[in-house]
Amino acid sequence: MNSVPRRTLPLLAALAAALALVAGCGTAAGPAPGDAGAAPAADGAFPVTIPTAFGDVTVPEQPQRVVALGWSDAETALALGVEPVGAADWLAVGGDGLGPWVPQTYRTPPTILGTLEVDLEAVAALEPDLVLDTRASGDRDRYDRLAQLGVPVVGIPAGGENYLTDWRDQLRSVGAALGRGAEAARLQSELEQRFAGAREANPQLQGATVVSGARNTLGEYAAYADGSGRMEFLTELGMTLSPTVAALPAEGFSTPISRERMNLFDADVTVMQPIGKDATEIENDPLWKAVPSVADGRGVLLSDRDVSQAFSAASVQGWTFALERTVPRLADAAAKAP
Missing domain, CATH: 3.40.50.1980 (Nitrogenase molybdenum iron protein domain)
Known part of the structure; x- marks a missing residue:
């Protein structure tokens, strides 16, 4: 000691x-x-x-x-x-x-x-x-x-x-x-109770596969690894990382995804956020729109900067703020999963 x-x-x-x-x-x-x-x-x-x-x-x-x-x-x-x-x-x-x-x-x-x-x-x-x-x-x-x-x-x-x-x-x-x-x-107890309430109110989230990704200022995409803050938020809701992404080697807390392999983002629900820019370039990216889950209306783009950053903060305050602003969209996307 x-x-x-x-x-x-x-x-x-x-x-x-x-x-x-x-x-x-x-x-x-x-x-x-x-x-x-x-x-x-x-x-x-x-x-x-x-x-x-x-x-x-x-x-x-x-x-x-x-x-x-x-x-x-x-x-x-x-x-x-x-x-x-x-x-x-x-x-x-x-x-x-x-x-x-x-x-x-x-x-x-x-x-x-x-x-x-x-x-x-x-x-x-x-x-x-x-x-x-x-x-x-x-x-x-x-x-x-x-x-x-x-x-x-x-x-x-x-x-x-x-x-x-x-x-x-x-x-x-x-x-x-x-x-x-x-x-x-x-x-800790208060935030755990908030997550429990969200799970109970949205049973379609339980077991739903998800990929949480980001696009940086260079136009490069990455998927967040299991155990990272973003994935932890989704796991608290009962969701699980797509096995396909889970099997990929991570670099730190994320896995780079080349533009030629954008289909790796496909899951029951796909979450995406911009880093350092607004979401316009993602919205207009034909490769993003072609991801099967996104094309099927199961993509959740965090275009609101405050929500995106609160989600990324992985703090009590950030996730309290993000829960009420993301769970309805996540639940709607999960309900559409085949």
């Missing part, structure tokens, strides 16, 4: 991390909560120890200056009532990094820091006493450099490499580190 002091030490190097493909995450029983991550603790109980892929990390006392670097770490902290002093804007929302799906607001906006590349001197200047990096690449060099700050760094959980930290593990880890374990457990 590694216990680290609170005072910030001088930095020795700058951080550089790489990512293969970045977006800019009822009657039928739903997925069982994962067992990984910190167990809920009494709020405010310190010290607390959080297991991570890099070993146990001990937070000795209530953090006062939190820097949230991982995908959706900042909005997760906000959901728990803690305002980070530094944050990373993974979805390129702009401003303070909060999309309209986040009901909470900052009293003092955080310093916006890098995503793939983090300026460690800028982080150190914020004098943090806790760094959150719970959904990230899992690169050991990134973690080791952040650890040079001399403060607790709560990195990814075991198995969370390539941004595959699931929402429960992220919520529990952040909640434990902030002394808000009981509140994290409450938020």
Whole structure:
């Protein structure tokens, strides 16, 4: 178990991390909560120890200056009532990094820091006493450099490499580190109940095959892998990744799909979203329109930028926002499946 002091030490190097493909995450029983991550603790109980892929990390006392670097770490902290002093804007929302799906607001906006590349001197200047990096690449060099700050760094959980930290593990880890374990457990239960209600109200989703994909600014398509945030949302609804796509090798949290193989997107339901552009180019792409499921009216194009980003956030706030705006369309598409 590694216990680290609170005072910030001088930095020795700058951080550089790489990512293969970045977006800019009822009657039928739903997925069982994962067992990984910190167990809920009494709020405010310190010290607390959080297991991570890099070993146990001990937070000795209530953090006062939190820097949230991982995908959706900042909005997760906000959901728990803690305002980070530094944050990373993974979805390129702009401003303070909060999309309209986040009901909470900052009293003092955080310093916006890098995503793939983090300026460690800028982080150190914020004098943090806790760094959150719970959904990230899992690169050991990134973690080791952040650890040079001399403060607790709560990195990814075991198995969370390539941004595959699931929402429960992220919520529990952040909640434990902030002394808000009981509140994290409450938020988890509430979102699980929302998913259960959606499953019960839409039994046609249970067992329906699905492919969730994206088109980037270069016109390249990819399908999200099982365990990625987007697929996790759909799995929570009772849907399953198309076996054809599941059998393909993934690069990080997605699988590139060439334009010559667009039929790989075919499933009971096909979800697609644009990355970095509006949805017009997808709507007008004859290859997209020719995918059998799309041609049959079972394509769900997330053309609303806010909905698309909330779906991608894989946070309590994002998915609460996305559920009511996507489930009716997903259910209608699933009902048409042969």
